[in-house]
Amino acid sequence: MVGRVVEVATDGRHLAVSRGFMTIAENGAELARVPLDDLAAVVANAHGLTYSNNLLVTLAARGVPMVLCGANHRPAAVVWPVDGHHAQSGRMSDQARASAPLKKRLWQQIVQAKILAQGATLDAVGAEAGGFRLLARKVRAGDPDNVEAEAARRYWPLLLGREFRRDQEGEGLNALLNYGYAILRAATARAVMAAGLHPSLGLMHSNRGNPMVLVDDLMEPFRPLVDREVYRLKESGVVELTSEAKAALARTMVVDLPVDDGLSPMMTCLERLATSLAKACAGETDRLILPKPGLPLGF
Structure with a gap:
C-alpha cells in the first residue's frame, strides 16, 4: 500500500x-x-x-504506526500493534533463529545497496562518485572492514560541503536530515510490521536501548534519497526546518524507484525488502529484494 x-x-x-x-x-x-x-x-x-x-x-x-518525536525531530517511541501479520508468530521464530552467517550476508547486501545509492546521489549532484562503486565491491559479509563508515566519511563532504558535520543533535541541515529520516523510519516500521517481523531483532544494529534496530537496518539503503532532497533544499536556500522543507522531505516517501520490472513506489520497495527478509530467515531465499542503483528521473 x-x-x-x-x-x-x-x-x-x-x-x-x-x-x-x-x-x-x-x-x-x-x-x-x-x-x-x-x-x-x-x-x-x-x-x-x-x-x-x-x-x-x-x-x-x-x-x-504512530511515531512520537522528541527533541530535534527524532523518534522517541512508536505505537506498535501486537499482531501485524497472519503468520507473525512463525516469522518471528524464523527471525530469532536466523544464523549469524546468514545475517552477515544479508547485511553485506544492505551496505552495498546503501553505498551504491550514495554514489548515485553524488552523481545526481555532479560530484565525483566513481570511488563508491569500488567501495561497494569491497564490502564483505558482515562488513568487518567497516566500509560503510569509510563511505560516509567521503560522502558527506562531497554532498553537503567540507564544513558539514553529521550531528544527530544538530540544527540547520542536520535538523532537515533528522526530520527526513524520521519520516523514512515510520514508513520502514510499517513495512517491518506488515511482514510479521520483530523490530528489535536486527541484522547488525544492536543498541540495547533501541527497540527498532531492524527498522534502522532496513532503512539504510533509502537514506540517500532523503540526503538528496536536503541537498536540493540547501541549494535553493532552505537550510532550516520550515513547512516547505517538511513537505519536500515527506514527498520523498512516494517517489518511484528503479526495480527489476520497472519503477515502484518507495513504500512498496520497503514492503518488498521486509518480505524478502522474512523469506530469507525462513530459508526460502538468500537474496534481499532491493531497488536498483540509481535515482528516478527528475529526482
Whole structure:
C-alpha cells in the first residue's frame, strides 16, 4: 500500500477518530480530517498533543504506526500493534533463529545497496562518485572492514560541503536530515510490521536501548534519497526546518524507484525488502529484494 505519512507539528492539537477519518482539532473545533484508508503513518512532532485511545487502537488495527518525536525531530517511541501479520508468530521464530552467517550476508547486501545509492546521489549532484562503486565491491559479509563508515566519511563532504558535520543533535541541515529520516523510519516500521517481523531483532544494529534496530537496518539503503532532497533544499536556500522543507522531505516517501520490472513506489520497495527478509530467515531465499542503483528521473 502507498499511503500518506501525516505529520502533526502544531502544539496543542487533539487527534481522534470519527467515521473512517482521523480528525485533528484544537479547543474542540475540528481543523482537518484525513481518511484512515489513506494513512501509511502518523508522525506526532509537537508539544502538548493529545490522542483518543480509540484512535490509537484503530491505527494499530490497521497497521499504521504512530511515531512520537522528541527533541530535534527524532523518534522517541512508536505505537506498535501486537499482531501485524497472519503468520507473525512463525516469522518471528524464523527471525530469532536466523544464523549469524546468514545475517552477515544479508547485511553485506544492505551496505552495498546503501553505498551504491550514495554514489548515485553524488552523481545526481555532479560530484565525483566513481570511488563508491569500488567501495561497494569491497564490502564483505558482515562488513568487518567497516566500509560503510569509510563511505560516509567521503560522502558527506562531497554532498553537503567540507564544513558539514553529521550531528544527530544538530540544527540547520542536520535538523532537515533528522526530520527526513524520521519520516523514512515510520514508513520502514510499517513495512517491518506488515511482514510479521520483530523490530528489535536486527541484522547488525544492536543498541540495547533501541527497540527498532531492524527498522534502522532496513532503512539504510533509502537514506540517500532523503540526503538528496536536503541537498536540493540547501541549494535553493532552505537550510532550516520550515513547512516547505517538511513537505519536500515527506514527498520523498512516494517517489518511484528503479526495480527489476520497472519503477515502484518507495513504500512498496520497503514492503518488498521486509518480505524478502522474512523469506530469507525462513530459508526460502538468500537474496534481499532491493531497488536498483540509481535515482528516478527528475529526482
